Amino acid sequence: MSNFRPEDEAKRRRTFAIISHPDAGKTTLTEKFLLYAGAVVEAGSVKAKGQNRSATSDWMELEQKRGISITSAVMQFEYKDCVINLLDTPGHRDFSEDTYRVLAAVDAVVMVLDSAKGIEPQTLKLFEVCRARKLPVLTFLNKFDRPGLDPLELLDEIETKINLRPTPITWPVGDAGDFRGVIDRRRRVFTRFTRVARGARIAPEEEMSFEQAAAEEGVLWQRALDGVGLLDAVGADLDMPSFLAGESTPLFVGSALTDFGVRALLDAVVELVPAPPARPDVNGLPRPIDEPCSAFVFKVQANMDRSHRDRIAFVRICSGRFDRGMNLTVARTGKPFATKYASTVFGAERSTVEEAYPGDVVGLVNANGLQLGDTLYEDVPVTFPGIPRFAPELFTNARPKDTSRVKQFRRGIEVLEEEGVVQVLRDPDMGDAALVLAAVGQLQFEVFAHRLESEFNAPVELTGSPYQAIRGTDEESADRLRQIGGIRILQRADGSMVALFENIYRLQRLLADEPKLTLKSLSVE
Ligand code: G4P
DSSP: OOOOOHHHHHHHEEEEEEEEOTTSSHHHHHHHHHHHTTSOSSTTSSSOOGGGHHHHOOSOHHHHHHTOOOSOOEEEEEETTEEEEEEOOOOGGGOOHHHHHHTTSOSEEEEEEETTTBSOHHHHHHHHHHHHTTOOEEEEEEOTTSOOOOHHHHHHHHHHHHOOEEEESEEEEEETTEEEEEEETTTTEEEEEOOOGGGOSOOOEEEEEHHHHHHHHHHHHHHHHHHHHHHHHHTOOOOHHHHHTTSEEEEEEOOTTTOTTHHHHHHHHHHHSOOOOOEEOTTSOEEOTTSSOEEEEEEEEEOSSTTTTOEEEEEEEEESOEETTOEEEETTTOOEEEOSSEEEEETTEEEEOOEEOTTOEEEESSOTTOOTTOEEESSSOOOOOOOOOOOOOEEEEEEESOGGGHHHHHHHHHHHHHTTSSEEEEOTTTGGGSEEEEESSHHHHHHHHHHHHHHHOOOEEEEEOOOOEEEEEOHHHHHHHHTSTTEEEEEOTTSOEEEEESOHHHHHHHHHHOTTSOOBOOSOO
């Protein structure tokens, strides 16, 4: 056991996630971070593509079948004397509530935008969760090596579309097809890059003064300098308080594929992402970092290893030092939890973790007594707020295919609901015979059906549903809503009532016509 102090170790931690729309370059950027940190020797090791992919990730049959990675990976690597915890937010086809939940476990995010596309729908969804949590956001405008929008136009889009004030730290020099490098506005230096084939290794770079750049880069330099002059004039400079409050965003430009500007971004992660703060408990009282160990569960994953039928709870350490083998208490039940089996997950590989500090993520194996949002503590009790729930956007009716297996069906629903695989909505008069499932991503339904069949031998029939929107409501409003066609009143697991609408326009009309009705939007709760 080492003698590192939790408060010193916490100061070295930077725990963040990358949010982006599919294809903006999240994977490429992640690989480049690892490359710069020396954690891998060649890009391409994190996520094998195509054929190779099933070989690197065989946790679940479904993953193999679809060639996707459902299980969020956590990558830990050292850079500049800091320990970086990079949490993966699964994208496109594997988008699910887990993607959102990851954001409850990070201290900041890097938002990657494709500079030809600006803010795309999935980025927007993820950003809204960041905003609700007031997470600090760094922005990376990627793919500057290709034709894209004018960088000033992109700044404008960020400001107007998501009301986040960009404060560029770096600025591009060159055109699409002739991207030369980036200006560091704060240090007043130009970094010129040389492109290497496919960018598997780090591209050579050269730092120079503005004078030298002016002499060597000619007209492209002058144009870039005009942009910088404009930014200086409007005072678009790094502003720590508003960055930490999630109101302004330090912005970086570059190309993950060719490495341009990636180092400046990684350096900024170390410099600007806040070290893990003391986490407030349910009463708003912060748990000091140097108190005994505490952690909360932000993701539960069952059956990552088919041969063991195990269940892993991913916890974020909030205070103290975690030592493998220590006994913790589950705040919800008061029961002890032995942490004999603790692992880190790097891509598809698991390795045993011996100790961890605030900001780190640990996978607790055999986590049968743990639920999403649970707090674990050592000695001094604490309960952290639960993981927020998110407004579902997709719905489907569900009923058991085999009525002789209702018991197994019920048990399966209970387990999968508890794990947060989908949200289960019930009609109190119908029980589990006719359920409505709700989710933020289609994949959640597929995982649900697959697991119900393979683990509980209780096949389910998903028949789709006509519903387009959901609102929170109450008993009184429900009486009125029941009289209107195309609306269904159901209950969530916690007993709260929701109304499902077949027609979004009817909902809008109702909101306008009967403002007294309780119809709460369920964004982040
Ligand atoms: P994602 O994880 O956000 O979905 O994106 P990913 O990194 O997989 O990148 C999506 C595509 O964009 C990949 O091309 C990748 O090579 C390319 N890309 C990423 N960063 C840059 C960049 O800075 N400049 C350019 N020009 N392209 C970039 P692909 O053709 O889909 O895959 P691959 O065959 O290149 O691996």
